Amino acid sequence: MRIVLIGPPGAGKGTQARVLAEHLSIPAISTGDLFRAHVERGTPLGRQARTYMNAGGLVPDEVTTAMTADRLREADAASGYLLDGFPRTVRQGELLDEVLAAHNATLDRVLAFDVPDDDLVRRLAGRRTCGDCGLAQHATAASGDEPGACQQCGGALQRRKDDQEETVRNRLAVYTEQTEPLLDWYKARGLLTRVNATGSVDEVTRRTLAAVLPSTSRSV
Ligand SMILES: [Zn+2]
Structure with missing residues (x-):
């Protein structure tokens, strides 16, 4: 199965990608992770990306697409994968289609995680990061603003x-502006399933699997 995961920051997409990958025995491919790995290893694509980042610009879609295409050629991705973080725009969706066409492959499903903005702001505003080990965790009610x-x-x-909060609202506005057209684009092709991503991790996993598994049994 080839699945694309789309969701706003704070929707728990990364967590669901890992759980789903285990259930379906396919790799979860995060473009954020790919990116960091290429930059760290100093690959030609990583060096290219760094040049744009150092100049304060956005990394061009072609570089992100090339990193993704590279990763999809690896053996563990032969029977499918979950893509997390790419595509984010219609233009990137078109580029992904070109990569897939080169493999004679098509997407099976696009899952969009829906969480109301106010919930996301609350989740992200409560998130704290450890200055020593880097672990992200939720501030407990007791600690408040401490x-x-x-x-x-x-x-x-x-x-x-x-x-x-203000930064989160801005990130969400950018997400909506860029990604809603992409969701419409996939919906028009009958690929989109929206998943209610409020509630516990387990609840969301159950809904996500329900969205994916019916089409698995149909295709077998
Ligand atoms: Zn720590």
Whole structure:
């Protein structure tokens, strides 16, 4: 199965990708992780990406597409994968189609995780990151606005600038503006399933599997 996961920041997409990958025995491919790996290893694509980042610009779609195409050629992706983080725009969707066409492959499903903006703001605004070990965790009700201590190492928790309410609202606005046209584009092709991503991780996993497994049994 070839599945694309789309969702706003804070929707728990990365967590669901890992759980789903295990259930379906296919790799979860996060373009964020790919990106970091290429930059760290100093590959030609990583060096190209870094040039744009150093100049303060966005990494062009072609570079992200090339990294994704590279990864999809690896043996573990032969029988399918979950793509997390790409595509985010219609243009990227078109580029992914070109990659798939080169493999004579098509997408089986696009899952869009829906969470109301207010919930996302609450989730992200409550998130704290450990300054020592980097673990992200939720501030407990008791700690309120106090910085608190890391549950893993006892280090001081910090609130990332990215997770402050105004920044979160801006990120969500950018997401909606870029991604809604992509969702419409997939919907018109009958590929889109929207998943209610409110509630516990287990509840969301159950809904996600229900969205994916009917089409598995049909295609067998
Ligand atoms: Zn820590």
